[in-house]
Amino acid sequence: MAPFWTLYLDLYPLMTETQPLESDLIDKLYWLRKFRMAKNEKTLELMVSKVIDDYHTRTPVVAAIYLAECQRERELAQGRLLAN
Numbered sequence: 001m002a003p004f005w006t007l008y009l010d011l012y013p014l015m016t017e018t019q020p021l022e023s024d025l026i027d028k029l030y031w032l033r034k035f036r037m038a039k040n041e042k043t044l045e046l047m048v049s050k051v052i053d054d055y056h057t058r059t060p061v062v063a064a065i066y067l068a069e070c071q072r073e074r075e076l077a078q079g080r081l082l083a084n
Helices: 003-016 027-033 041-054 058-075
Strands: none
Touching: 027 041, 027 058, 041 058
């Protein structure tokens, strides 16, 4: 059996979060998949606040975030707790 640290090194690339592509950032579905992790409106609010802080200077990204937020709010209001 391989030592723990060699297994860790094999898995390390999977554990690090890579930067999304620009085409992903302006896609509403990209943000909707992320926002579907929110199971209530307070969590959604915190998630949106964080990403708006991160991307507030990029108008197309903010537009995609807003559209995804609106859709997720509608889903939560209808009681749909969707996972990715």
